[in-house]
Amino acid sequence: MINIDYTNMMASAVPSGVTPETWSAFEEKFKGAQAGFAKLVDSGEVGFSEIAANKTLAESVVAFAKSVEGRFSDVVVLGIGGSALGPIALRTALCADHWNLRSKEQRAGQPRLHVLDNVDPVSISGLLDILNIPDTLFVVISKSGGTAETMSQFLIAYDAVASRNLNPASHFVFVTDPSSGALRKLADELKIPALEIPSNVGGRFSVLTPVGTLPAALVGVDLNELLRGAAEMADRCLSPSLRDNPAGIFAALQYLSDTDLGRHIHVLMPYSDELRDVANWFVQLWSESLGKVDSAGRHVGPTPLPALGATDQHSQVQLFMEGPADKTITFLSVRQRSVDVVIPKLFDTVPELSYLGGHSLSELINIEQLSTAGALARRDRLNMTIELSKVDAWHIGGLLMMLEIATAYAGQLYQVDAFNQPGVELGKSFAYALLGKPGADDAKAEWDLLPKPDSRWRTNNQ
Numbered sequence: 001m002i003n004i005d006y007t008n009m010m011a012s013a014v015p016s017g018v019t020p021e022t023w024s025a026f027e028e029k030f031k032g033a034q035a036g037f038a039k040l041v042d043s044g045e046v047g048f049s050e051i052a053a054n055k056t057l058a059e060s061v062v063a064f065a066k067s068v069e070g071r072f073s074d075v076v077v078l079g080i081g082g083s084a085l086g087p088i089a090l091r092t093a094l095c096a097d098h099w100n101l102r103s104k105e106q107r108a109g110q111p112r113l114h115v116l117d118n119v120d121p122v123s124i125s126g127l128l129d130i131l132n133i134p135d136t137l138f139v140v141i142s143k144s145g146g147t148a149e150t151m152s153q154f155l156i157a158y159d160a161v162a163s164r165n166l167n168p169a170s171h172f173v174f175v176t177d178p179s180s181g182a183l184r185k186l187a188d189e190l191k192i193p194a195l196e197i198p199s200n201v202g203g204r205f206s207v208l209t210p211v212g213t214l215p216a217a218l219v220g221v222d223l224n225e226l227l228r229g230a231a232e233m234a235d236r237c238l239s240p241s242l243r244d245n246p247a248g249i250f251a252a253l254q255y256l257s258d259t260d261l262g263r264h265i266h267v268l269m270p271y272s273d274e275l276r277d278v279a280n281w282f283v284q285l286w287s288e289s290l291g292k293v294d295s296a297g298r299h300v301g302p303t304p305l306p307a308l309g310a311t312d313q314h315s316q317v318q319l320f321m322e323g324p325a326d327k328t329i330t331f332l333s334v335r336q337r338s339v340d341v342v343i344p345k346l347f348d349t350v351p352e353l354s355y356l357g358g359h360s361l362s363e364l365i366n367i368e369q370l371s372t373a374g375a376l377a378r379r380d381r382l383n384m385t386i387e388l389s390k391v392d393a394w395h396i397g398g399l400l401m402m403l404e405i406a407t408a409y410a411g412q413l414y415q416v417d418a419f420n421q422p423g424v425e426l427g428k429s430f431a432y433a434l435l436g437k438p439g440a441d442d443a444k445a446e447w448d449l450l451p452k453p454d455s456r457w458r459t460n461n462q
Helices: 020-042 046-051 055-068 082-094 097-101 121-130 148-162 184-190 212-217 223-236 247-260 273-290 317-322 362-380 393-414 420-437 443-449
Strands: 002-003 073-076 112-116 136-141 172-176 194-197 266-271 303-306 327-334 383-388
Touching: 002 247, 020 247, 020 393, 046 121, 046 223, 046 317, 055 194, 055 212, 055 223, 073 082, 073 148, 073 212, 082 112, 082 136, 082 212, 082 273, 082 393, 097 247, 112 212, 121 148, 121 303, 136 148, 136 212, 148 172, 148 362, 148 420, 172 184, 172 212, 184 194, 194 266, 212 223, 223 247, 223 393, 247 266, 247 327, 247 383, 247 393, 247 420, 273 303, 273 327, 273 393, 327 362, 362 383, 420 443
Parallel strands: 073 112, 073 136, 136 172, 172 194, 266 303, 266 327, 327 383
Antiparallel strands: 002 383
């Protein structure tokens, strides 16, 4: 199961928290947010919450994965933003970090999964140097087919395949728009297989479409369980009762903390290496969806921050504990780990070591999470805990769906469109203009109006 303990968000436990009166009164506002999101879903404008029930889409993923089973030693995802963060989160959660270090026999024949999520030449050339290209499948993910970073990655990978006289149709698969865009056109021309991203599902909400499910299926993740967990959570988040709606609880408390209590920074802190990249995925989801100009012309939106327990107890927690009281901390905890390690009883005469012997690492990391939550509460710092019974496909599907629906509810509360991203378009237009993309003349003219670098404000060392 997935449960939320939000005791430490409430004034009954933490004096500066949400009062029972505020929480009770917020039920009506939540119903309005829920109705607003339901209207978007019913109109067909927004489709991510229903994607887990799309059997045709899931079957297309499974069919392709079976068609290439056993053919490749490596799968490389080419993408950026939502086209990369989702696959990375699924890989880290459901294929442990050491997966790629295992031999093919140890991986039961499953390929290694790599995700190129940037255009740094050092990383790209480094990966291409170690890949055996004839044994590699490239998964190119771009809904528009025009993302400069992803298309650059594709051109480099395509050249690596074509220069070896390999058939691109056997070494590429596209995940893109059902009917339009450069990748769809290339798929038709080059006979490259292409899977669909539904037109009503945006990039940062696409992890449960082939954007995330295809890379996961190619390395053996159980898609039935992943999507079943997501579908069951989607049903759970339809509850009109705020206290029974996990997505509603998360959205409402974070919204109230930001707008009423001055907690403008929202930290997601897994106490699990398997969940560390869920935090990075969440950062895009929360920031790109909510950082907007609202219907009244105000600049709104909280700032999400990733952290990792217990690592960041020795880094960021000092700030969380004694720095500005402008944060909420949401812990992700795991009740039962897939493996455990007992700490040996050694050096009984050394007090700093002897007390640890006989405990397990699972016990240690769970106690550290509880202790950190309690310490924050004692210092009047708001925090909540989302607990997963264990990390498996069902729980990960449910967790991702819960956070996506929470984001949609939060968009309604902030009175912004959670499904667009106008703030990134100007930077893209400038980049296109500087690269000489056709049709970017207006952006180039605007770029030329910017102040030129001023030698007074630059260092002069050669």
